[in-house]
Amino acid sequence: xxxxxxxxxxxxxxxxxxxxxxxxxxxxxxxxxxxxxxxxxxxxxxxxxxxxxxxxxxxxxxxxxxxxxxxxxxxxxxxxxxxxxxxxxxxxxxxxxxxxxxxxxxxxxxxxxxxxxxxxxxxxxxxxxxxxxxxxxxxxxxxxxxxxxx
DNA sequence: GCCAACGTTGGC
DNA sequence: GCCAACGTTGGC
Numbered sequence: 080x081x082x083x084x085x086x087x088x089x090x091x092x093x094x095x096x097x098x099x100x101x102x103x104x105x106x107x108x109x110x111x112x113x114x115x116x117x118x119x120x121x122x123x124x125x126x127x128x129x130x131x132x133x134x135x136x137x138x139x140x141x142x143x144x145x146x147x148x149x150x151x152x153x154x155x156x157x158x159x160x161x162x163x164x165x166x167x168x169x170x171x172x173x174x175x176x177x178x179x180x181x182x183x184x185x186x187x188x189x190x191x192x193x194x195x196x197x198x199x200x201x202x203x204x205x206x207x208x209x210x211x212x213x214x215x216x217x218x219x220x221x222x223x224x225x226x227x228x229x
Numbered sequence: 230g231c232c233a234a235c236g237t238t239g240g241c
Numbered sequence: 242g243c244c245a246a247c248g249t250t251g252g253c
Contacts, residue, residue: 083239107248130239188240206246208238236249241242 080140080176081129081202081210089126089137089181098178099143103151104159106171110211115146115172117213124176125214125222127202128185135187136222144175182227196221 080102082088092100105111118124119142126138148169152161164170191197201212214222 081239109248134240205240206238208247210238231253233252234250236247238247239245241244 080124081127081212083130084128084137085130088128089178092126092138092140092176092178093181095178099175101144101149101173101175103149103173105149105173105210106152106159106161107210110209111170111172113209113211113213114174118142118145118174120145123179123214123219125219126176126178129210131185133185133187133189135185135189135191136182137185138181139179139223139228140176141179142174143177146172146174149173181229183229184227186222186225186227190225190227191222194221194225 084090087100092098102114105114122142124140124142125136126140128134128137148166149159149164149171151157151159152164152169152171153166154160161171188203191200192203197203197218200214200218201207201209
């Protein structure tokens with residue numbers, strides 16, 4: 080799951096209550112479908128800093144609540160307001176994510192590109208903009224064995 | 230349903 | 242700030 084650290088960073092997650100946050104603001108159907116159809120309580124999540132210096136994986140998290148309507152879509156004051164989504168017919172969903180472990184050092188995009196076995200990882204593909212992307216069990220295993228974790 | 234125009238993402 | 246690679250919108 081990608082976030083620009085200027086909007087929400089690993090430091091923000093560390094400070095959050097129960098080190099848990101609702102992943103609101105997703106306004107892309109494919110990303111929504113991943114959250115709604117694939118993410119289950121206990122699933123692992125890689126917290127990725129995008130448009131950062133460097134961009135890369137900042138933490139490992141876990142799903143603690145499955146998809147439920149994203150109420151920020153109903154708030155005209157909210158930057159993610161979407162008048163097409165109504166409380167009686169929600170379009171957008173969010174999940175709750177809890178911090179499990181942090182990286183001593185960001186696992187940078189460059190490092191991911193150099194790591195054997197990750198060649199096909201979606202986030203490494205050109206033009207891969209989706210803010211919620213699947214990670215295969217093999218990719219997960221390789222990443223969890225990198226030395227950057229605490 | 231097609232597709233041009235437009236908006237967004239995100240690495241660089 | 243640039244711009245490639247998308248996704249969305251809306252006229253037809």
